[in-house]
Amino acid sequence: MQTIGIIGIGLAGLRAAAELRARGFTGTIVGWNAEGVPPYDRPPLSKELFGDFHHLLADDGLGDLDELAVDVCGEARTITRDGTWFVDGTPVDVLIIASGARPVQSIAGASTLYTLQDARALRASITPGSTVHVVGAGWIGMEVASVASAIGASVNVWEASQHFLDRTFHGTVDDIWGTWCEEAGVNVHLNQPYPGGNCDVLVQATGARPTVDFLPVGARTARGALQATSEGCVLDEEGTEIPSLYAAGDCADLGGLPGGHWTQALSDAGRLAACIMGESEPRPAPPEVFSTQFGHEITLIGEVPQADTGVREGLSIRWESGAFLGIDAPRETSRARKALRKQMAAAQTTAAIHAS
Incomplete structure (x- = not known):
């Protein structure tokens, strides 16, 4: 094992590289970075939309690509395998997929929030007195509603299910979030699909889909993620491990928690690095979600x-x-x-x- 490739160097990909180095891997690590900027923390994009939301992961001690000696390339386009994996013609002995997910964007004219560019555009368009429509009362939707109402925007939220944060809490927190929204002047329409209407800013926050269409192999779960073992080994349609192919973070299903993307990425990276290096699996950590709202x-x-x-x-x-x-x-x-x-x-x- 001389070369390890990592497609996607956000939190999961960066931590995979860091965990591999910490466990003694001295070979070549090649990373493919579609966004073209150094790895940064995504949660502040919504939680701190009108503050300092650009937090480099290196500044938080989570890994520096230069110090980890990761050779960074642009977006990965073609993947083939002939005994060895090839990414755009570059051979790698082990391939890690950490390509994340992309927000669902099905409403014409709606903005989404996932990248630095998305956050900068939303911060410029949401102003005091502006009318903001948010579709989706999940974690991202409620964080956007929180920060927008705090600066004096008029906010309406539509949620197709009957509950706030339905996938996570199944209705047990409706009174808490309902009170917060009422106090903040946020109008919430539960059990109502978005009807359309005039507004200054329309934000769609109705979930995300794993970014794995570029990978020609691997079984997919119901949400379109790569099916993998708890150690991150990607499985084929028969449930057999695909040799030297691993996955971590939002693009894979290793048993995570809805909304717990950050801690899932950390946990996945540690487990797959241990597996690749032939070490025992680290102690499990409980899935975790953190947020700042209202x-x-x-x-x-x-x-x-x-x-x-x-x-x-x-x-x-x-x-x-x-x-x-x-x-x-x-x-x-x-x-x-x-x-x-x-x-x-x-x-x-x-x-x-x-x-x-």
């Missing part, structure tokens, strides 16, 4: 069961599964994170014993 710091640890409404602790909620929604509750959130890590580690140990 003046509140929000962290979700673990996955919310659909049939459990949880127990309220002020604004926070604790579920029997160990999942915890912390709202302005950093100490309780930290305790819940540690407890769920211990629970997951014990389950991993038990599974290993049974497997042996």
Whole structure:
């Protein structure tokens, strides 16, 4: 194994390179970067839209491409395999797909929020007194509604499901978010598809689709992501591991949490790097979502069961599964994170014993 290729050097791809170097890989790493800018943190694009949203991952200690000796190329266009993987003619012994996802864009004239360019355009167009229509009451949609209302824009949100953040909470937080929106003057229309209408800015935030159409192999999940093992090995249509092909982050399904893109990328990178280097899989970390909305710091640890409404602790909620929604509750959130890590580690140990 002399050369490892990584298609996509956002958070997942950058951390894959960093984890490989930390585990002793001294060969060549080649990265393909479609966006053409150094890796940066995407969550601030919506959470800090009217602040300092351009955070380089290198500045946060998450990896520097030069220090990691990653040879960076432009967008990957063709991938073939003949014993060895070839990306645009460059041979690599191991190929990692970390190409992320792209927002769904199905409404004519709507803006989406995913890149630096998207954020800059939205910040320029959303102004005090402007009329903003947001389609989708998920994490991104509610963050946009929050920051836009905070600067004095008139905000309406349409959500086709019956609930705020439906894929994550299944209706258990509707009263919390409903109160915040009412206090902020955000008009929310649940269980209503977007009807159209006049506005200054239209933002579509109805989910994303994995960017994997360029890859000619690999089974796809229902949402179009690459099907992979927990170690990141990509599977074919028969469920067999494809030799030397791995995936991480939003383009793959390794058992993540809706909205938990950031922590999923970190976890995926560590697991696939360990697998590639022949090391034991690192201790599992609970999936996590963090957000800032309507003046509140929000962290979700673990996955919310659909049939459990949880127990309220002020604004926070604790579920029997160990999942915890912390709202302005950093100490309780930290305790819940540690407890769920211990629970997951014990389950991993038990599974290993049974497997042996």
